[in-house]
Amino acid sequence: MKSIFYALFLGLCIFANAQNKLSGTVTDENKNTLENVIVSIPELHKETKTNAQGVYELSNLPSGSFAVIFTHADYDSNTSTVKLNQSEIALDITLTEAHTHHIDEVIISTVFNKMQSQNVMKVENKKIKDFEQKGVTSLVEGLATIPGVSNVSTGTSIGKPVIRGLSGNRVLIYTQGVRLENQQFGEEHGLGLNDSGIESVEVIKGPASLLYGSDALGGVLYFNPEKFANANSYSADLSQKFFSNTLGSSTQFGLKTSSENWKFLVRGGYNTHADYKLPDGNRVTNTRFEETDFKTGISYSNSSFSSTFRYNVNLMNLGLPEELGVNTTVRNPDFPRQGVFSQIASLHNKFYFKNSKLDLDLGYISNDRKEFEDSLQPILDMDLQTFNFDAKYYLPHIGKIETIVGVQGMSQTNKNFGEEILIPNAKTNDIGALITSNYEWKKNTIQLGVRFDNRNISTETHGVVGEEGYFKAIDRNFNSFNASLGYKTSISEKLTVRLNLASGFRAPNLAELTSNGVHEGSNRYEIGNANLKNEQNIQADLNVEYGNKHFEFFVNGFYNKINNYIFISPNGSVIDDNDVYDYVQANANLYGGEAGVHFHPHPMDWLHVTSSFESVIGKRESGEYLPLIPSNKWSNTIKTELKWNGFKEGYFSLNLDTFFAQNNVGEFETSTSEYSLLNLGFGGIVSWNTFKFSLNLSANNVLDRNYISHLSRLKADGISNMGRNFVVGLKFNL
Structure with missing residues (x-):
């Protein structure tokens, strides 16, 4: 080896x-x-x-x-x-x-790898451990607890992250250091990631095209994989979670070992859930799912270079809910259902020179998505293969000026093997080049950069002219220049201000360019537009933070102007009893922000009181509201630290989330009423002689409130979200 x-x-x-x-x-x-x-x-x-x-x-x-x-x-x-x-x-x-229990994290997603206190851009960094303490059912449900982030859900198994009102192909996902590609244009195509083997997530709320190119128009979710074991050490762990509402189970096992230069890890996970239960006792038919996940990694490093290879394979078998039917606790998904087989392989290399360094990352992503309507013969079978590379050279410092030049690229093929075709066979090729610099002086930091991107999309002709499923071949090039300027200053030791102005873009996806048929999830006949232009935006962000040993607050405000925003609109005609919708474009604006406080009074340093509020408004320039804009949310938490003999890092938390009524709705949407959810948590590390394990107990929606989230795709059918759910989590270090 x-x-x-x-x-x-x-x-x-x-x-x-x-x-x-x-x-x-x-x-x-x-x-x-x-x-x-x-x-x-x-x-x-x-x-x-x-x-x-x-x-x-x-x-x-x-x-x-x-x-x-x-x-x-x-x-x-x-x-x-x-x-x-x-x-x-x-x-x-x-x-x-x-006092504060605050760690000044090193931010990986913004290329200069600065500590958050030095970073010109405010980046949210959350540990997966925090999500576990909240008793979330899925990774995307945990993301929705971060201010400014929401979740478009279809039951418990399908969730798509929303950042400040933008979702789908407008939010870029990075995992294992490579961009995740899994047909994310689809309404019923979820995040496709398991929290097994993920340590933390970094959230960039705003355009990040300078760093990542197309599809980072709305923001980036950057998932950091778990660390390897310390040098010359070995560790193993086993964890188990139980969910009362879905009768669910989540099992993980991990093994790590390292020498001075070589490191190795392996982790496996299995999740299974029955249909989720409503407050009235009924279960929502076919929201059940099964998931198997396997991750491994190997790394070699010395004083000159390091290289890390990681591989992830994930198999999802999930039901597609359509109605409230027969109540059952069967776990095997019924028809219609999806089977998704995903693979992610990444190779990360760092080469250290005397005064500079080179990062070279290579990635391969395979996404095989099948949909079964009423038999084991898939009616839809899409195979997506993606290769990408990312090279960044960190030039020698010129005084306090740090500069990075880079080039990124992607080659992607989409092939169909099923009877039904949503998008044609296609090839997509990206190439982009960037230069960015960072300069620090006294208590100030300024960062700027420019980038050019080209995306080529070519498709094949398919079907018969004038019939459903006909796709005319296209060959389009999309180009975009983008720039970013950020400034951070420490007005005092405790008060920090950040101001950012950045542009971003998104090339239209295959569905928007080529659709010609009925979208079963929404009962619409959708027609694509081969003449669509890039979505191009510019966003201004202001972040103000204050913090001392016992009190902290933050305010984030943003204004996002998007030219050529792509959406669907009815054209007044009907095909086979389905209303026909066209993909069209118009300019749009989104604005809002997040604010919060954290209070831990002395001498009661064990007590933490946090409160946050988030709001976003999205409109087309003509005045109509944009769809899938989350309702305003006010979150309040009281958390206490617990310590006694045999019990360490203990906590008890009480959380009340209030979601305000959403009456600013887009086409095809209905208003949503206000509701509040009460959640409890308790846990810590239990030690008994040489035996030690961690314990997390959660109770979500304690009052068993009947509610419908504004971003639930089951809202159109009047189906409520999950009722009360107790979660027990155990982790053993072996």
Whole structure:
């Protein structure tokens, strides 16, 4: 195995072979040494712990500037930037007693890998552990707990993330460092990711085309995979969750092992859920689903380069709900149903030179989606194959100016093998180039960049002219220049202001360009428009944050102007008893924002009170409201920290989410009434002699409220969302 990896990576280029060591002592404010402080360098996948004398050491490090994070459960975290340019560097750190429990995260999704306090763009960073404490049924349901993020759902198994009113192909998903492509244009095509083996998610709320090209017009969800084990260590874990409402079960098993240079991990998961139950006791027929997920990774690193290969295979078998039928707790989905087989392979390489570095990422995504109507013979069978690459060169610093030049590309093929065809066989090719710079001085940071992209879409002719399912061949090129300018300043030690102005674009997708037939999910005959233009937007964002040891608040405001916004509109004709809709374009505007506070009074530092409010309004320039705009939401949480003998990192939380009435509705939508949901949580780490495990207990919709979310696709049929749900989660370190 080692010989294979040496052949693959060592032959790529010649490196400077500098080896550095970072070491030091961690103490508290009284100069007492601290044991078991986690010391990590995220960019290098390096991590260790301090020993009984508070001493740590990280060796075999490349040259360059890196963020080093020091964390301990009882102390506020510390993040320091260290420049490694000689064989041995000493860094001693003093940690203060925990008050805010705030970690200054290193942000991966914004390419400069800055700490959030240095970043010109406000990026939400949430741990998957936080979602687990909330007892969510799916990953996309957890995303919807982040201010500014919502969820278009079809039952419990299908969910599509919404960022400030934009969804589908307007939100780009990254996982394992590569863009996820899974026919996301479809209303019944969900996120397609399992939280197994994912550590955290970063949310960019706003256009990120400078960094990612087409489809990042509305924002980016960047999922960070779990870390490898520390050097010269081994770990294994088993976790189990139970869901009362769906009689569901979620099982995960993970194994990690690492030497000084080599790292390996493997993780498997299996989820199964019956139909979800309503407050009146009925179950929503065919909302059941089964999911099998497998992830593995292997990494090699030394002081000159690192290379990480990750692979994920996911199999989803999910029902497509249509009505309230016979109540059953059967788990095998009935007809109609979907079977989705997805594979994601990624290879990430970092090459470290004396004063610069090169990132080279390669990705392969396979998405095989089948739909079964009334038999095991699929009526719809789409196979999507995607290859992409991303190369970024970090130039040597010129004073305090950091500059990155990069090139990204994608090659994609879509093929049909079923009787029904939603979109024709097609090829899509992307190429984009960017340059961006970051400059810091005193308490200020400015970042700017420009980018050019080209997308070519070519399709094949299919069917008979004048009949449903006829697709005329097209060959279109879409070009776009985009730019971004961001500024951050610390007005005082506790007050930070960020202002960003950025443009983005989205090339029309295949459904919008070529559709010619009945969309079964909405009973519409949809006709595409081969002459559609790019959606092009420009958005202004303002972020203000204040924080001291006991009080924090934030305010985020945005204004988003979108030219050539694509939507469907009835043309007044009827085909086979179905109203006909055309894809058309018009200019649109979205505006709103999020605000929140966090209060943890002294001396009751164990008490945390948080409150947040989010709002977005979307209109076409002609005055009509845009569809799928989430209702205003007010979220309030009281959380206490619990500690006693044998019980660590304990918590109890009470959360009340209020969703206001949504009367600003688009075409084909109906208004939604106001409702509130009460949720409870309790958990921590239980220790008994040498036996230790983590426990999470949740009760969601405690009052069993009957409600319909504005973004539920079952709303048109008058079907309510899930009733009361108790969740029990256990995790054992083996």
